[in-house]
Amino acid sequence: MAPRSLYSIKRLRLTxxxxxxxxxGLLTAxxxxxxxxxxxxxxxxxxxxxxxxxxxxxxIVITPSATTACPANRHVTGVYVGKINLHGPDxxx
Numbered sequence: 001m002a003p004r005s006l007y008s009i010k011r012l013r014l015t016x017x018x019x020x021x022x023x024x025g026l027l028t029a030x031x032x033x034x035x036x037x038x039x040x041x042x043x044x045x046x047x048x049x050x051x052x053x054x055x056x057x058x059x060i061v062i063t064p065s066a067t068t069a070c071p072a073n074r075h076v077t078g079v080y081v082g083k084i085n086l087h088g089p090d091x092x093x
Contacts, residue, residue, distance in 0.1 A: 017047030056082015
């Protein structure tokens with residue numbers, strides 16, 4: 001299978017508010033499952049995270065679960081590298 005474009009926007013629900021995460025990259029099938037690589041960006045949030053911003057890169061490996069035959073159950077291991085700013089633009093270093 002040729003690499004496929006991967007695009008998602010996720011809402012991370014946390015106790016003090018929500019964070020919106022955008023991910024974009026390539027999903028590639030490999031003999032052991034899938035790999036994904038690309039970029040991530042924090043688009044903002046609500047309440048305590050209203051001014052959050054960040055961006056970076058990601059590398060993810062997705063493998064089948066050894067404990068179930070259901071193809072929807074997968075193990076996801078990933079590395080996210082980048083910077084996050086929890087303050088508004090006037091509070092930057």
